[in-house]
Amino acid sequence: MSSPQILYCHCAYARVVPEDVKQDVLAKLCASGQSFDGVADLCEMSAKKDPSLLPLAQQPGLKIAACYPRAVKWLFAAAGAPLQNDVQVLNMRTQSAEEIADELLNEGVSSSDHHYEENGQS
Amino acid sequence: MTSPAVGIQRVIVYEGPEALPFEAAVRADLLQTLLGRGYAASLRRAGGRLVDLGHESIVVLGRFAGSIPDWMQRGVEGVDLHVHDIADRTIDEAVGLVEQSCQETGRGTANGWKPWFPVIDYDRCTNCMQCLSFCLFDVYGVTPGGKITVQNESNCKTDCPACSRVCPDVAILFPKYKAGPINGDEVNSDDVRREAMKVDISALLGGDIYAMLRDRSAKAKSRFSKERDDERALKERQRCLKKLKEDADLDIPADVLASLPSLDQIQQKAAAAKARADAAIKQNQANAAAQSDA
Numbered sequence: 013m014s015s016p017q018i019l020y021c022h023c024a025y026a027r028v029v030p031e032d033v034k035q036d037v038l039a040k041l042c043a044s045g046q047s048f049d050g051v052a053d054l055c056e057m058s059a060k061k062d063p064s065l066l067p068l069a070q071q072p073g074l075k076i077a078a079c080y081p082r083a084v085k086w087l088f089a090a091a092g093a094p095l096q097n098d099v100q101v102l103n104m105r106t107q108s109a110e111e112i113a114d115e116l117l118n119e120g121v122s123s124s125d126h127h128y129e130e131n132g133q134s
Numbered sequence: 135m136t137s138p139a140v141g142i143q144r145v146i147v148y149e150g151p152e153a154l155p156f157e158a159a160v161r162a163d164l165l166q167t168l169l170g171r172g173y174a175a176s177l178r179r180a181g182g183r184l185v186d187l188g189h190e191s192i193v194v195l196g197r198f199a200g201s202i203p204d205w206m207q208r209g210v211e212g213v214d215l216h217v218h219d220i221a222d223r224t225i226d227e228a229v230g231l232v233e234q235s236c237q238e239t240g241r242g243t244a245n246g247w248k249p250w251f252p253v254i255d256y257d258r259c260t261n262c263m264q265c266l267s268f269c270l271f272d273v274y275g276v277t278p279g280g281k282i283t284v285q286n287e288s289n290c291k292t293d294c295p296a297c298s299r300v301c302p303d304v305a306i307l308f309p310k311y312k313a314g315p316i317n318g319d320e321v322n323s324d325d326v327r328r329e330a331m332k333v334d335i336s337a338l339l340g341g342d343i344y345a346m347l348r349d350r351s352a353k354a355k356s357r358f359s360k361e362r363d364d365e366r367a368l369k370e371r372q373r374c375l376k377k378l379k380e381d382a383d384l385d386i387p388a389d390v391l392a393s394l395p396s397l398d399q400i401q402q403k404a405a406a407a408k409a410r411a412d413a414a415i416k417q418n419q420a421n422a423a424a425q426s427d428a
Contacts (some may be wrong), residue, residue: 022169026310042162049176055249059287066190083318103358
């Protein structure tokens with residue numbers, strides 16, 4: 013069976029991600045016909061060192077809809093679940109829902125993707 | 135209360151083989167409600183795996199039209215599987231079934247804690263231990279290998295990013311902060327220069343920024359106590375606290391400033407934190423010297 017490689021963070025415990033962007037991204041994922049994983053709040057999971065972050069982080073070709081790539085990278089690292097180099101992080105604080113959904117659901121890689129290099133910088 | 139992360143670890147909205155699809159709006163509402171209530175929630179379509187993310191406790195919600203698939207009823211080895219047919223249920227009822235499963239497993243719902251804590255960017259951190267020296271609340275610690283780490287996340291004061299403002303390397307993030315680079319936005323050269331200036335200002339004040347904060351807070355309280363008009367006094371206190379925040383430029387919330395312990399306690403805590411930082415730095419220097427000798 014193929015694995016879904018999309019992770020959506022709902023940032024449930026703060027209002028830093030625009031509500032309309034969060035809702036639109038989630039609605040587009042739900043309408044896409046693809047499987048995906050959602051988490052209530054990556055920050056909370058990181059603070060609790062949630063063990064389910066590790067298998068999520070280890071998925072090859074993972075795409076994450078959350079916030080700033082530097083924050084996402086170190087949240088996973090702080091939980092002992094470092095992200096793979098090929099992870100793509102999309103920022104719901106700065107990007108539009110359309111742009112994010114396009115990048116999550118399309119196979120291609122665009123210029124706005126955030127991929128981690130060997131030194132870990134996005 | 136505990137978090138669903140340690141009980142029901144994931145809710146799966148299942149639309150794979152032997153299940154009917156949900157209407158798009160229902161699907162989106164259900165997932166949004168579950169995520170908003172603190173549950174990890176996944177959507178599984180045909181071809182999507184049910185369990186291989188290491189979860190031990192899963193709730194499956196599906197439209198099985200009265201017949202839950204045999205393989206689900208038999209269960210999955212090593213997984214505590216709770217399967218519910220929600221074909222005739224409302225969203226509230228479906229979420230109620232999830233909450234019921236949580237109660238049956240002895241787990242509650244999210245505890246409502248706003249996850250506010252520092253996250254270290256080790257690509258930038260130079261292990262200078264300034265954050266360890268600065269924090270009065272034992273948020274930071276040192277690993278056995280001598281590396282600065284965040285050890286008590288829940289001790290952090292909500293909405294207070296002060297330690298990130300004293301970090302000379304802009305290496306401390308608060309992902310839920312309003313502005314960059316503290317929120318994880320990219321760091322530019324102006325950010326680095328600005329942070330370095332703040333450290334210099336702190337040094338000019340005698341290096342004891344807490345004494346300054348406490349002193350100013352005491353003055354604000356004194357002025358408040360002399361006021362007879364309560365409303366006017368409240369405004370004055372708010373003005374003083376605002377000025378204090380602006381002058382110190384650390385963005386410490388007023389409630390954190392107002393709850394600072396006594397000057398003696400602050401000095402004791404600061405001295406203890408500084409001693410831990412100095413000890414860690416000395417140990418790291420000794421380790422580095424031993425390595426270079428070898």
